[in-house]
Amino acid sequence: MSLPQQLRDESDFDQLPHNIPVSATIADIEEKKGFIDYFRFVIEVKTKGGSKYLIYRRYREFFSLHQLLEAKYSPEDPEKPGPNACILPSLPGKVFIGNKQEIAESRIPELNTYMKRLLGLPTWFLLDEALRMFFYQTDQDSQQLPQTLRRLRPPTRKVKTVKPNMDLFSSPRAEVYVEFGESKTETELEEGELLFVSACVSADYLQGTANNQTGIFPESFVKIIKPLPEGESEGDGGDHTYSCLRCLMLTPTGVDTRDVCVQEDLTIQPTYKDLLSRMRNVFEKDNIALNYRDPEGDLIRILDDEDIQLMIKESRGQQGKVKRPVNQFPWELHVTLASDLSVYNTEA
Template identity: 70%
Template sequence: MSLPQQLRDESDFDQLPDNIPVTATIADVEEKKGFIVYYKFVIEVKTKGNSKYLIYRRYRQFYALHESLLLKYEAQPGYYGCQLPNLPGKVFMGNKKEIAESRIPELNNYMKRLLCLPTWILLDDLIRMFFYQTELDSQQIPRALRRLRPPTRKVKTVKPKTDLLSAPRAEVVFDFSGSGRLELNLKAGDVIFLLRRVNADWLEGTVRDKTGIFPESFVKIIKPLPESDSDEEGGASKKADRAQGSYSCLRCYLLKPEGIDTRDICVEEDLSIQPSYLDLLSRMRDLFQVDDIALNYRDPEGDLVRILDDEDVTLMIQESKRTKSEVKRPVNQYPWELLVTHSKDLSVYNTEY
């Protein structure tokens, strides 16, 4: 019996639906080059019905969940009150990757204790939506899942099958650096001869007379393993195709007395995302190398509107959706644009005093 189930009344637990999350473990930390560089935690979630899937969450999403739960439960006296686990606090200085790595044990403990709370709290929409696998989560390509690496056989030297054209094999799409002698080092373009499936995410194969394991998401299957040992043919290829088209473009303008400086930036974000005001401000300062700036967008009448907070970012995106059909843009370009001005330059606004 799992630990969460031991800590609950069995009859209550049995009545929970099968899609309720019961355990969650951080499998890896991945760098994302969004409007700012940040790190996401790759989390393996297991449900009461024994299904498993991956979700991708930033620390700020943990923090927002925790703050919402505090307001809802710890502030309520009586039956509906609840003592929540402690969340590691915000860190404002230091290397982002090191901060993310150091948070893994604490966040694992936080999720473990959170999912051990009474069953009626597990049914709360706040918790269910946090651990829900969104469409965007399902489209992500896990890069390594290094904390879930499976055991494998001892590395050995083998010769590929004589009939190379009939052997199960794959082509490497992305470079991969193994973390030890049990894992292969792969270079894009390499051909790997497949030996077996280790688990849902990892394969074992031979390349350049070396045998080891590697993540399937880094390769394109040319000829799959026998059906009993392999996922659907071409699945990795479809994943790779999605990965290659994951960048989105944002057009930005810096309005200066001597003219307009136009830039396009590419970010590893979905077109539907709503970035924060502070992230946009930080990115524009780095892009144009100017600190004293203001962010703006152009309304349907053609006037500049200054952006001051996240609510203004929401308004900008809503305006762009209403006028989307009037402007033709590439399919991977955001429907909204940023116009950057010097913060003290009010002459760019159509304002009468």
């Protein structure tokens, strides 16, 4: 780079606002359990003014950003880019098969390189609105509490290693004395088995892990050996608070009712895609349709996010007429086979 060009670039950089992001590094990944389970990246952002903060982003948010930037700045002819065009760094591609945690871990170095090159593009590019909003710390970001931030630890710091068995047996745990597990929402365990308690789901149910599987179980069916620490009980408002979604699978032979626990707030509006994916897993069927009942009791098929919004709006209008537990969503999902049209009221 020539000296005049370098001086001009430095001058342009000095004119940037202090809140412009200039570097970003992935500090960790965290699992988010909701209508679908996914991993998000915990990213430390540094601004031109020297401040630092954390944001939380999914891979699909990286993908959406990249598509927007490509549409705006990718030159039609890479050999002759125009004044408002630049060569964007490559984004790691989508992966459709594999362990979600392993996929997220493997993406970290590639995404770090992507962000470094993205924020190293010409000064005018850093002022792009989509780019700034991606790296902006929202109110939701600022309210999150990071779990470990292991990649921000100094390389020379010694981390104490604890043997797995010692760590497990220092954890809250219980012993099963009543065999249970017929419900899909419960952990299948036999009498005498040991399980490790991680959260209080409701007044009657706990969450725990046994045999490398995590689920919920009735507190009355186990003997508590070591209780949960104070502050992790029901209603503490922490990350372990669960909400219950009533789901009904309508088939020619009857109705299969499931209560699905998800780590989501009762006010959330999930996407149609996420709900469909979750119901396919719950009922172990692919060719299904989602529905809700309108105030007249007729079954209405859900086709997109707008239908989800309408379902929630109508269910809130019915609140007070139906008695529900305090942690249950005011709306229910009625799942049918996609090919079964006999469940709908087709009378004129």
